[in-house]
Amino acid sequence: MRYVVLSLVRNLRKHLSGVLAVALTFLLIEGQIGVTTGLVSLMSWPIDHSEADIWIAAPGTTSCDTGGKIRRGWENQARELQGVAATDSLISAYYNWRASDDSIRLIMVLGCSLSQDALGPANHLAPGQQTLLTQPDTVIVNQSDQAALKIRGIGDRGTIGNLEVRVVDFTTEMPGVTGPYVICSQRTARRIFRGFRERDTTFVLVKCRSENEIKPTLSELEKNEGISCFQSSAFSLRTRLYCLSTTKAGIALTFIACLGTIAGGLVLTDSLYTVTMSEAKQFAVLRALGVSLMQLRSFVLKQSFLVWIAGTAIGIILVSVAGIISNAMGVAFTRSVWSLVLSIIATSVMSAVAGLLALRSLSSSDPNQLLR
Amino acid sequence: MIAEPSADEKPVILSASQIAHGFGKQGLRTEVLRGATLELRRGEVVALFGVSGSGKSTMLAILSGLMMPDRGTVQVLGQDLFSLSNRHRDDLRRKEYGFVFQANNLISWLSARQQLEMLLQWGIGFRLRRATMISNEILGKLGLADRANLLPSQLSGGEQQRVAIARALVKRPSLLFADEPTSSLDWHNGQKVMDLLRQIAREDGTSVLLSTHDQRVREMSDRCLYLNGGVVQSEERR
Numbered sequence: 001m002r003y004v005v006l007s008l009v010r011n012l013r014k015h016l017s018g019v020l021a022v023a024l025t026f027l028l029i030e031g032q033i034g035v036t037t038g039l040v041s042l043m044s045w046p047i048d049h050s051e052a053d054i055w056i057a058a059p060g061t062t063s064c065d066t067g068g069k070i071r072r073g074w075e076n077q078a079r080e081l082q083g084v085a086a087t088d089s090l091i092s093a094y095y096n097w098r099a100s101d102d103s104i105r106l107i108m109v110l111g112c113s114l115s116q117d118a119l120g121p122a123n124h125l126a127p128g129q130q131t132l133l134t135q136p137d138t139v140i141v142n143q144s145d146q147a148a149l150k151i152r153g154i155g156d157r158g159t160i161g162n163l164e165v166r167v168v169d170f171t172t173e174m175p176g177v178t179g180p181y182v183i184c185s186q187r188t189a190r191r192i193f194r195g196f197r198e199r200d201t202t203f204v205l206v207k208c209r210s211e212n213e214i215k216p217t218l219s220e221l222e223k224n225e226g227i228s229c230f231q232s233s234a235f236s237l238r239t240r241l242y243c244l245s246t247t248k249a250g251i252a253l254t255f256i257a258c259l260g261t262i263a264g265g266l267v268l269t270d271s272l273y274t275v276t277m278s279e280a281k282q283f284a285v286l287r288a289l290g291v292s293l294m295q296l297r298s299f300v301l302k303q304s305f306l307v308w309i310a311g312t313a314i315g316i317i318l319v320s321v322a323g324i325i326s327n328a329m330g331v332a333f334t335r336s337v338w339s340l341v342l343s344i345i346a347t348s349v350m351s352a353v354a355g356l357l358a359l360r361s362l363s364s365s366d367p368n369q370l371l372r
Numbered sequence: 373m374i375a376e377p378s379a380d381e382k383p384v385i386l387s388a389s390q391i392a393h394g395f396g397k398q399g400l401r402t403e404v405l406r407g408a409t410l411e412l413r414r415g416e417v418v419a420l421f422g423v424s425g426s427g428k429s430t431m432l433a434i435l436s437g438l439m440m441p442d443r444g445t446v447q448v449l450g451q452d453l454f455s456l457s458n459r460h461r462d463d464l465r466r467k468e469y470g471f472v473f474q475a476n477n478l479i480s481w482l483s484a485r486q487q488l489e490m491l492l493q494w495g496i497g498f499r500l501r502r503a504t505m506i507s508n509e510i511l512g513k514l515g516l517a518d519r520a521n522l523l524p525s526q527l528s529g530g531e532q533q534r535v536a537i538a539r540a541l542v543k544r545p546s547l548l549f550a551d552e553p554t555s556s557l558d559w560h561n562g563q564k565v566m567d568l569l570r571q572i573a574r575e576d577g578t579s580v581l582l583s584t585h586d587q588r589v590r591e592m593s594d595r596c597l598y599l600n601g602g603v604v605q606s607e608e609r610r
Binding site (some may be wrong): 010 | 460463469473475479480481494495496500525543
């Protein structure tokens with residue numbers, strides 16, 4: 001290992017490209033995963049910001065923005081189960097927002113209960129905001145969507161479907177991906193969704209008495225026909241995967257992430273290969289002087305390993321800095337242990353492949369070629 | 373007092389017989405060696421002369437076991453070099469052979485001492501402490517003790533070539549092959565290198581075979597062989 005360290009320290013300029021390639025590939029993978037999961041997590045925002053343990057939806061529901069109509073009576077049926085502490089309902093659907101200048105934008109309307117014990121995402125609004133939404137035909141939108149919806153300020157109006165609504169406040173809690181979230185009372189939502197009667201809803205939300213009650217309650221509910229039941233965490237994941245695998249935005253994100261990773265891998269492999277090739281003559285001398293090919297192979301692989309270690313260390317620092325900057329800019333950038341592990345595994349595999357490919361260059365270090 | 377044996381009384385440690393070798397295929401084939409024969413005795417410095425393309429380097433590559441000839445045999449220390457398995461040939465090369473190349477090809481990121489230590493550690497399996505001791509001894513003998521910690525880029529051309537020689541000698545080989553060892557040096561440094569090779573041959577009994585077209589080397593070799601038309605055409609004793 002002594003000579004491997006010496007080769008890296010004294011030949012830093014040559015190896016720097018390899019170290020930076022690992023670091024930037026690491027940053028690229030972490031960035032792709034962070035931004036992708038950050039964006040995708042916005043898709044499941046209503047689930048992740050509700051108090052519900054179980055979601056009841058129409059059969060075949062694939063995500064929280066594709067729910068069909070179900071009977072609100074499921075709320076009462078669920079409440080009769082032993083493990084259930086509370087129930088609620090949520091009405092949601094995509095609609096067009098027509099601004100005052102007649103421009104149209106797709107939005108996701110969330111019609112929530114506004115009571116103290118409500119389970120829906122309106123819980124995350126300030127108490128005063130919930131009171132504001134009790135006024136008829138009022139909505140709250142996310143501050144960052146103000147420009148997209150052409151809202152000049154509080155009191156401004158827009159039209160959802162055929163209903164003119166008034167913006168009573170802004171929040172910073174509901175960033176949307178496919179369309180801005182617009183939150184309102186269930187009464188307002190029913191006036192927007194004209195086909196929705198009092199007895200209809202999109203989701204029934206169930207809160208269990210304890211965590212231990214979730215599985216048995218879910219099993220009980222799954223025995224019923226005409227509905228789909230999900231544990232919140234599973235529904236959140238299902239929503240994210242649906243977004244990634246089905247929506248064009250999700251597919252594009254996944255494709256870009258894979259492309260970025262492959263590009264990073266190629267740069268990394270090429271850098272390490274080039275460094276080894278540049279030492280082929282010196283390796284040939286060592287072979288002529290009796291150093292075995294096995295020892296030289298071990299040297300090249302250890303070199304790749306140390307380049308990977310140094311690159312990964314720099315990569316982790318870069319990811320932390322990027323995370324701080326992106327969060328300060330309001331860009332969704334999620335960092336997690338599993339994404340870190342995945343990035344480490346990915347770059348280590350790339351470094352190992354690069355090292356193995358570099359071994360091939362040793363075959364060109366034939367000592368015979370030194371005699372001209 | 374026992375008289376030093378004459379050149380002819382010294383044991384033969386390498387003999388090559390009827391070496392033939394060519395490059396290329398069919399119509400484009402060039403026969404470089406066409407039955408070259410030579411002997412190398414213990415402790416002598418033999419210069420192999422020839423014009424460019426005469427086959428000096430090919431001969432050196434064959435004699436050192438780096439290249440297999442199309443025909444002919446090479447006996448080294450009583451063993452038929454090309455009857456040995458690759459592993460045994462590599463072992464023989466590791467234990468008995470040293471090389472100095474035209475371009476010294478020193479490892480840029482190792483100091484003069486580390487060049488030698490690496491070879492002793494990797495090539496023979498010595499521990500660092502022992503490798504350092506031997507390396508210092510060799511560098512001292514070659515007048516490089518005060519240059520031991522310098523990198524190749526901090527050494528002059530002549531010093532670099534002497535470090536390359538030290539590296540070739542550190543395992544105390546029986547045979548030292550040198551390909552144009554003086555061609556990239558000025559006469560002063562070239563002379564120093566030749567003095568060194570003669571000293572090694574005399575004191576350690578190492579046999580030195582060098583390929584060269586540098587006529588200045590003639591005076592400093594025990595024997596000169598002239599390669600022409602793929603065979604050793606003439607021999608000159610000094």
